[in-house]
Amino acid sequence: MAPSNEDSWLGATEDWPDHDKPWFREALRMARRAGWFCLPFSGHSALKVSCSHPAKQDRPCSMIIFSSGVGGESVARELSKKIRNCQHGDRRSSIVEAELLLGKAENLAEAAHRLIDRDVSFGRADAAYARAEELIECLSECTDEINHLFAEADGFELDAKSAAEAAQTLLGDEVVDLTSPASDDVVTRVEDTVQSARTEIRKIGQAAPRRTLKAHLDGLVARLVALRSRLTEGKQ
Numbered sequence: 001m002a003p004s005n006e007d008s009w010l011g012a013t014e015d016w017p018d019h020d021k022p023w024f025r026e027a028l029r030m031a032r033r034a035g036w037f038c039l040p041f042s043g044h045s046a047l048k049v050s051c052s053h054p055a056k057q058d059r060p061c062s063m064i065i066f067s068s069g070v071g072g073e074s075v076a077r078e079l080s081k082k083i084r085n086c087q088h089g090d091r092r093s094s095i096v097e098a099e100l101l102l103g104k105a106e107n108l109a110e111a112a113h114r115l116i117d118r119d120v121s122f123g124r125a126d127a128a129y130a131r132a133e134e135l136i137e138c139l140s141e142c143t144d145e146i147n148h149l150f151a152e153a154d155g156f157e158l159d160a161k162s163a164a165e166a167a168q169t170l171l172g173d174e175v176v177d178l179t180s181p182a183s184d185d186v187v188t189r190v191e192d193t194v195q196s197a198r199t200e201i202r203k204i205g206q207a208a209p210r211r212t213l214k215a216h217l218d219g220l221v222a223r224l225v226a227l228r229s230r231l232t233e234g235k236q
Ligand SMILES: [Zn+2]
Pocket: 051, 052, 060, 061, 086, 087, 088, 092
């Protein structure tokens, strides 16, 4: 295997042979981008790449690339290293510099992405903490109100018990048939009793005692109206 002749070297702007193997195409693309020269071997699926034209540079960086064979994937990596390490001419150092700068820019861009992620996540964390603190504050306010309501309910329950005891004392034997005296039952009983009293009062012949008892009866009728009204208003 030998180069056809020195005039067959192809510059970076000329058409280079193509191949269907991806790693082969990648290696050639890289060399071309770096301004290297290419020398196809006639009759073989291989070629030589060189950082400079051999006529203009003594012992230039070079590499033979085979389109087949094992370990082809590492060829692109190896060539990339040669391109970076090439010390021939200013053009080469600009390429290396540009690649370094691009690599650095990639890193910086990635770092910027992560910093933005950081800011977004810190922002979300702050919002979550703030909401949690609001809820804790609300919870302590709610606890105060809950305690107040329990105390109030206890007080009302005591009022209810003492009213029930007073009623029980007043009712005495009147409600032995009721396990738990309901207020409207008792009001009905008041009505019945007032009605019976009215009937009895009508039977009284003497005017003076009848008038006194009638006045008392009228007072009770007024209280009955008030009781009925309280029952309708929801036992206020
Ligand atoms: Zn070189």
